[in-house]
Amino acid sequence: MRLPLAPGCTLFALRLPGGTPAASSSPLDHFALRPPPAQPVVVAPAVQPVVVAPPVQPVVVPPLLRLLLRSLHREKGKTRQARPRSAGTAGNKNKQTAREASSPAGNETGSTTVEDLPADVLACALRRLDGPSLAAASCATAGLRALASDPDTWRALCLAQWPSLDTHQHSILGSAAISPQRLFADAFPFPSDDAAPAASSDSDQHLPGELISAVDVYHKGAPIFSRAVETSTSSSWFLTSPFRVDAVDCKNPVPAASISPAELELSWIVVDPRSGRAVNVSSRRAVAVDRHWYTGETLVRFAVVLGGCKFEATVTCSEEAGCLREVSLTVEDADGAAASGECSLRLLAAAMAGPRKGGEKEGEEAKRRYDEFVSSKRGRKESKARREVLVDLCCSAVSAVAVLSFLASVVLR
Template sequence: MVTTIEDLHADVLARALRRLDGRSLAAASCATAGLRALAADPETWRALCLAEWPSLAGERRLLAAVPPHRLFADAFPFPSPDAAGLGGGEGELELPGELVSAVDVYCRGAPLLSRVVETPASSSWFLGSPFRVEAVEHKKPALEAVSSPAELELSWVVVDPARGRAVNVSSRRAVAVDRHWYTGETMVRFAVVLGGCKFEATVTCSEGAGHVNEVSLAVEDADGAAVSGEGTLRLLAAAMEGQRRGGEKEPEEAKRRYEEFVKRKKGRKESKARREALLDLCCSVASAVVVLTFLGAVALR
């Protein structure tokens, strides 16, 4: 007589499945119909989501709008870099009227900050202004000190509650750590490149004490210009509908794409500067020719 795992009592199997992480649970659900039914338990997925994103602990409305298994499938894997390729199209996607950001900052694996930020996204002011969301503002009191900012990790999940979709726009691990040239603050950057634009979440730590003073998200294009709220909504809507990519090497891949983006932006900036210098030289030469021609005409009278 052959014994299979499904010969175990359903309660025993359910307890075992609750000990798995999200990726393992999803894989187990593909094995048999019985395991799929057990793995579909909403409470199991809700517990996984709360373990991954503590910021959602008090967000009943958000978890009601986005089923936990859908939230995990949308926000845990990295979005494909080409997922937002349709973001610039006109009328192809329904734009969110509201964005909800679930922001979780960790230091050495321990939660340091968990916050949910609601952003109305339908006003003309939002659509026409540069996109920026602040989870912690400079005007607010400083948070707990961080001894090593480079060890920080960040998850920034953007949710469209109306459509019940989400996407994680943070690289989780830092792609760059540098100091502000004027204030001396340490700026820890987490970024993903979507549709040729860079979503960059920055954790700013004060000089010396290392308190977290600011956590913000902004978007810029390949020329270094800030992307408007409407442009960002198009990128997010396309990314939410696009494919996801899993894998243990995704943080390293996110850093590589960030470095390539920065390199391309620097190259475009240098090329633009050369074109402007050449244009200035041509204008100067043309002006000199005009002046000399005028002086020659005056002298020959």
């Protein structure tokens, strides 16, 4: 008889102590099933999640920061060279150099920069920049600042921008009190109108005893007229008379053939030779182009508004004769009256000491302020005219009442 067994089971017989199998009614009672041996339980380790690291982004160092790091690296190198060296210092320096070379910042500071060029080459390159670019380059590093502060560089830049500075019998830039860099910083940007009213009301303000006007007229960017005019301002006649400076007199016109008045540009720099300060009182571009009502000549106006007054430079062009007949500077107050020499000097001194404004839109700002000044002056004139009409009506009414009263008194007698 076959007994079905589970896989891995073993049959064995049960014997009595006497050695014979125990009596049983069933033959299966003499056998027992032996379970299979227990297998060891193997526990699988927990699966750890795989974390993918993000890619490392390269460190981008701006050029200006790179130049600063380069300068700091050089300063550190000079400091280390100044210290006394020993046997152990060389090894530490090599380790430090290796660490700097392995770091990103060390790679950037170790690269070649513009300061690695010879000083003569850098100075030649700086001379080819314009004024704003040269001023921006001087703010990069101490080395570039030292090269950009060269007086000869700024003198050449000022002469290229304003040729009239070298037409004076004694060169304006040759004075020890006038720094070329300071002159460019004063004359290139536009004067601000914020500090002029407060400063102009100061009675103890120092007034210039002499003014030098550097006048340059350009046509399509090329200079066609340059002249420097010296004006003495210490006399009582000048202080009490209306302010006016003539660079070109109508008796001695300047030839200027085939020019378009609308394309003219003007720079009028007023310099105080005693203090060395300057201010440009021209809007550079024309704010108005008119026709003279009698002669028919073209009047090109350049103006800035300072302290509630208008500094207006007028270029009178005769297209038929092909010449500049007159170039003059005048000052008007808010009512349209000519300002005196003393009032004009106070406004000029306040503008020289005040802040400046730069930017490409300053020409449009000067044109806007000029239009506001003209409209305000027109409104003042209309209001004054209405007041005068009311006063005339009142005077006429009083006169009529007096005449009627006199006639009534004569009739009723």
